[in-house]
Amino acid sequence: MNARAPFAGVGDETFALASSVPASSWHDGLIEDGSELLAEEVPVALVFNGISHAVMLASPQDLEDFAVGFSLSERIVRAAQDVREVEVEAGPHGIALAIDIAPGAMARLKATRRARLGQTGCGLCGIDSLAWFERETELDDPRDGGVHETGSPFTPQALQRAMAAMAGQQRLHQATGAMHAAGWADRDGHLLLVREDVGRHNALDKLVGALARAGIDAGDGFALVTSRASFEMVQKAARAGIGLLAAISAPTAMAVRLADRAGLTLAGFVRGGRHVVYTHPRRLRPDAVAHGT
Template identity: 50%
Template sequence: MTDPVKSLPGLAVGPAGSRRVLRALPEEVPVAMVFDGSTLAVMMATPSDIEDFAMGFALTEGVIENLDQVESFEAVEQPNGIEARFWLAADRSDALKARRRAMAGPVGCGLCGIDSLDQATRALPRVSGDIRLSREDVATATDALRAHQPLHDRTHASHAAGFLRPGEGIVAAREDVGRHNALDKLIGALARAGEDPATGAFVLTSRVSVEMVQKTALAGCPVLVAVSAPTAHALRLAEGAQITLAAFARDGAFDLYSHPHRIRTGATDVA
């Protein structure tokens, strides 16, 4: 596959003058999600962990309900991008037609290509996971994720999504230039490894927008921890899906917004 990092020249300009530099930059390529010979979506993504990305995308878009419904898969590099080719079990053909869409848009646009407002506000399943996290688990989650970001270390231009297991820390992580792609990659990696998202928390290096909550709910993960803020609508969705949402998780602290019973804070309110 294409190298996910390219070293390219530039000119660094500062108060003392300028100098030539060689910077490691993340690559970004079109990835076509092809189901039974027909392209459903084209996403701009980092060309790494493509099978994880494709499987996570198929799960969170409702094309499949589990990996047993994929009869075969291959990632094929083309001159202008990558094709993620699925062949599905026959019983998924109707579901595929119902989800049919062509989606091509910039990184960060998690709802590009939908054809109705109903799709943007689709009903989410209620997540019933009964895990318990300690205050320390959540407060140190994003700092712990930093140790699993080699692409960011090289480029300073990528997002990550990690899976936090109570008392164990980050046990899996994936990176991409797109925050929602990183989460799809993580969800796909967990599915391929037979890991149940209900046994831990998703940890994000980004803000929490609507599609991040949607993907978390559809994956069945009960806790979402992010380094930045949620949008107001994302918070409403998390509340309705019974997801515990912790945001601004950094420097040993966090804000807790919805379904706090899964986190043992050990603290009392202060005025």
């Protein structure tokens, strides 16, 4: 039943990105039996130096990016260079990401490790107290890269151009209708990186990892997400040094407060030639000089 082509899984192993399932569709009173292509979500264990740290439900592609981005977003490592190797190990029940991190990073992880079970759409799984929540919402940790100013402001046209281009690069979403995406665009709004996943948090982690692995300064452009902007999406962007996060849907009030504290420009409802800026509008100026067409 797995639809392995064109959505191949991990190497020659058992995991496809999408599967065809029997389904009946109803339209204008008519019922038609057929099949539907559905996105897969697979348990992915993140194992650091032999110690299992988290199990997330994720789409089984761009997993090396996911490993690096998760490690950075969770402050397990301070830099991508602290992730020395990632091995993708597929088994009968899921995928294990064997992540080899530097000794210093492993020492910090052991000091703060807690049991976590991640689910798609869950940003605080495994946090067992309000004290943990307070820690997770802090952005002034010395390990955080923080948001910094780089270059001139972005134009609203660049923001709209990038979001309009997102749909054309969401190949899995076009096929299944069930995927989130996170993208990164340059100052002219040219979309250079897109990562997809059934989980919006995972998609952003994959994007952060892709930027870090490519050696791209995240502050030289801006990030876009095809979801609402919750506080943890803002948190991940700020920790990656992204100065502008644009969401196709609304933010939460907590996300706005966090973005304001972090110095991050947060825009929502970015679609159809419209957007709303909630924090630090200095990075989005109609009179900013575009760098290209």
